[in-house]
Amino acid sequence: MNILVAPILGALCAVSVDGGSLVLQADVVHGPEGPIENGRILIRDGKVAAxxxxxxxxxxxxxxxxxxxxxxxxxxxxxxxxxKGEELDSTRQVMDGADLAFGYDKTAKGWQAFLEAGVTAVLLTPKPGALVGGRTAVIKPAGAVVQRRAHLHVCFSTAAFKRGVAPASYPGAISMLEERMAAPVGGFALVSKGLGVLLAAKTRSEALRAVAFAQRHGLTGALSGVARAGDLADEIHAAGLGVILPPIATAADPRVAASAVALGKKKIPLSFSLGAASRSPHSLRLSAVRCIQAGLDRDAAWKALTSGAGEIANAPVGSLTVGHDADLVLWSGDPLDLASRVERVWIEGKQVHGDDDQ
Structure with a gap:
């Protein structure tokens, strides 16, 4: 028997929510310690209780x-x-005070597509265009803000260079960042106190600059946007960073998925990005399956879609850990089988998508 129970529960008969406890039973429950046949999840007050x-x-x-x-x-x-534009300002390259949570519009079109794909949490990041794009945020589709300050977003790619606005070069960008690290205020003060950084890059050389910067200052966080980050697995591992993998389409260069395998062998924390608001949320599972086909361990791929992503996002999401919000998805089959479809979705124990929505 495999049971995880909240320490405060005592006897299960004492557990209740508004109108009673909710117990969901399924053919297979993908719990924190692995799949459980004929498993059950006990929900109380919108949270996982057992x-x-x-x-x-x-x-x-x-x-x-x-x-x-x-x-x-x-x-x-x-x-x-x-x-809604909180992350946009063409006149400034350092926007460490920008808080993307303030720009989040839960009524915006598009959130239903996330629920249909089984996505119950999203890391909001700024569009490329500023050296420091502000503080990322974790939200639930059309729902609450989970983490208002997940990271400080720093861009090491040429997208941060604009005509007539400093910095105009890589050395200039590094110099500007070093100045702010030496006298931290605003978002940099938060970083000095432990806030993680999200380091956006594209090329190998940009990634090396980002990793070196993080290691030089002992920063935590993740590298994002580098298709072949696995080529730098040793450097990334040494810096203690995670990696947010870019979308991996069916026609993508095979070396991109192979890169994830190299990162997985180093036990580097992984997650998957959408990369653009126009990309379907269904592409997350496709990216994971492409990596599995290349040799990434299935458990590592599943973790990258769920709890591993939550860890990189510094938020209690993507996990059935006791005490976490009951954000759940019912699949017609194995979620890593692309033929499986989303049947129902619950957020904080309330069904928000599927037959008989309630």
Whole structure:
């Protein structure tokens, strides 16, 4: 028997929510310690209270028996859906005070597509264009802000260079960043106190500059946007950074998926990005499957879609850990089988997508 229970639960019969506890049972539950056949998830006050097989139904509980696989929701990294311009200012290259959470519009079109793809959390990041694009945020599609300050976004690519606005070169950009690290205020003061950084780059040389900067200052966080980051697995591992992998389409260069395998062998934390608001959220699973086909361990790929992404985002999302919000997805089959479809989605224990929405 495999059961995870919140320490404060005591006897399960004492657990209740508004109107009673909710217990979801599925053919397979993808729990924190692996798949559980005929598993159950106990939900109380919108949070995961217990996960396992053989959970007894509380006296005030309501049992829903489901066919399929039940898992934590997916986490999409690096998207701009719903932003209303908080991240845009063509006159400034350092916007460390910009807070993307303020620009989040939960009523924006597009959020339904995330739920249909099984995505229950999104890391909002600025569009490329500023050396320092502000503080990233973790939100739930058309829902709450989970983490207002996930990282400080720093761009090491040429997208940060604009005519007539400093910096105009890589040395100038590094110099500007070093000045702010030496006398930290605003977002840099938060970094000096432990806020992670999200380092955006494209090419190998840009990635090396970003990794060296992080290592020089002992920064935590992740490297984002580098298609072949695996070529720098040793350097990234030495810096203690995670990696947000770019979308990997069916026709992508095979070396991109192979790069994820190299990162996985080094146990570097991984996650997957959408890269653009126009990209379908369904591409997250495609990216993961492409990496599995290249040799990435299935468990590592699943973690990159869920709890590993949550860890990189510095937010309690993508996991069925006891005490986390009950953000769940019911799949028709194995979620890493692209033929499987999303049947239902719950956020904080409330069904928000699927048949008989309630």
């Amino acid at each position: 996960v396992g097989e053989g959970l007894e139904l509380p006296d005030d509980g309501h049992l829903i028996e489901l066919e399929g696989h039940l898992s934590a929701g997916l986490v999409a990294m690096g998207d701009q859906t719903g932003l």
